[in-house]
Amino acid sequence: MTLNEFEKIIDRKGTSSVKWDMTKTVFGKDDVLPMWVADMDFLPPSEVSEALTNRLDHGIFGYTFVGDGPAGAITEWMKKRHGWNIHRSWLQYSPGVVPAIAAIIQALTEPGDKVLVQSPVYTPFFTMTEENDRVIENAPLVYENGRYSISFDTFEESLKKGVKLFLLCNPHNPSGRVWKREELTKMAELCRKYNVIIVSDEIHSDLVYEPHTHTPIASIDESFADMTITCIAPSKTFNLAGLQASAMITPNKEFREKIADVHKKQGFFTLNTFGITGMEAAYRHGETWLGNILDYLSENVKITKSFLEEYLPDLHLVDPEGTYLLWIDCTELGLSDEDLKERLLEKGKLGLEPGPKYGDGGEGFVRMNIACPREVLMDGLERLRKALGS
Structure with a gap:
């Protein structure tokens, strides 16, 4: 267009x-x-609409699995757009980032565990934590001179309280901050120090204005990658929320297996046909x-x-x-x-x-x-x- x-x-x-x-x-x-x-x-x-139309014209909509096509498109997109080389084996899928966050919380924490957020922040960070009987620990962002920043003293004090999992929003919703590499590094180092898992919601990662650039927190260091699950989706980038398709990038095999166990208990095993088709077409042709x-x-x-x-x-x-x-x-x-x-x-x-x-x-x-x-x-x-x- x-x-x-x-x-x-x-x-x-x-x-x-x-x-x-x-x-x-x-x-x-x-x-x-x-x-x-x-x-x-x-x-x-238009390439997404054409791909969906072609799939519709085929006319049969039986059980569909997420094959190599979407995985290849996502890995190529992440490398080209964000300089991050990911393995296809790291990918798992979900109907959306919010269901993904819920599944991760269920898989990697226990009822009563503390989950760290940084308010003001995307509402489901609160609801998915509380609906799953976990406890919110808040390290509020600092708003000063019209700009948001992180108080790392507050952040570390919160981590000391026995936090098990940190929900990071990058780029940040609602403030629009795109966290800088050094800010992400400091947060990840502190999470590593206190053995806290990072769940990074990067659904807005492609919608960044120059001269700013998005850095996936897991791409900075292998040790960060091993303790991070990154959530992405074509929904915000390409206006495809109704197709209900997202991906989790999880280098840690143990984490992937635990998330897969939760999906089994939920009866979830694949995305819908049009979500699969639209996701691949968007990441392959939407630049x-x-x-x-x-x-x-x-x-x-x-x-x-x-x-x-x-x-x-x-x-x-x-x-x-x-x-x-x-x-x-x-x-x-x-x-x-x-x-x-x-x-x-x-x-x-x-x-x-x-x-x-x-x-x-x-x-x-x-x-x-x-x-x-x-x-x-x-x-x-x-x-x-x-x-x-x-």
């Missing part, structure tokens, strides 16, 4: 879209513009499309930042280094989170993600998805202005 093709507005209503068909369920009203959940309003790479979408999203970020500076100076955008999710600091407005939500919904007719959903440190923030045609973006920004302008 060319940049102009991303301008096309596609009506997604009536397609069982969580984003567009569940506004009343999520927000209590139908007349809101949904800019919350993390999927794009863009068509995926040009990805370059174009990053250019388009980068411009959407610039437009949003300029709009806020001109019309909503009390709102402050945390400059994203990656992802298409913008984390907006509304604390200078002096509104409670309930008041903030009410003004967005009632005055602006705008559906955003409330900051408290992401844990401690999320108060007074909102998350906004700008992976949409520019006309929709401007509509959303005007609604934001109507809701929160002076």
Whole structure:
């Protein structure tokens, strides 16, 4: 797709879209513009659609296994995009990163074990830990001068409390931070010191803006790789969440065997046919499309930042280094989170993600998805202005 093709507005209503068909369920009203959940309003790479169409035309959809095709595509992608040489034997599959995280927690920890997170952070880090009867240990990120960083003193103090597993979000959702190699190295060294397993959610790893670069934490050192499970998926990169296909990269054989045992107990043994087909096509043929979408999203970020500076100076955008999710600091407005939500919904007719959903440190923030045609973006920004302008 060319940049102009991303301008096309596609009506997604009536397609069982969580984003567009569940506004009343999520927000209590139908007349809101949904800019919350993390999927794009863009068509995926044409090569993916063609591969799915060809598979559909074949017409028979019996039991399907994940063969060498997807594994080859993933290993080549990881080497080319992220400079990481992985073995095909390290790959295991899951319907999504969230089910993968749940399976890993079940496989590698016991009820009552502590799991470390860094709030504010992706909500399922909390829910998957607590739903599996594990205990959250939080080492909150430091927010200072509009930027997030890690307090390594706090991080180490948390590890000392008997943490068994660390859930890392890289690139970070919701702040958009892309952790630097030295930050990742320091975290991994501390986890190694305290014998803590790392689960690195790298689902946004391909959506990084120049000059920033993504570093898989497991790629830095063999000892880090041996204690890390890396979760990836084509869902965010290529807008394929509905195909429900993800992969875990697990160099440690013992970890792989324990995860496989959990999958057996769950009755899970393969992905659906179209998830397999779409995943391979995306990783094999999606690079040009990805370059174009990053250019388009980068411009959407610039437009949003300029709009806020001109019309909503009390709102402050945390400059994203990656992802298409913008984390907006509304604390200078002096509104409670309930008041903030009410003004967005009632005055602006705008559906955003409330900051408290992401844990401690999320108060007074909102998350906004700008992976949409520019006309929709401007509509959303005007609604934001109507809701929160002076």
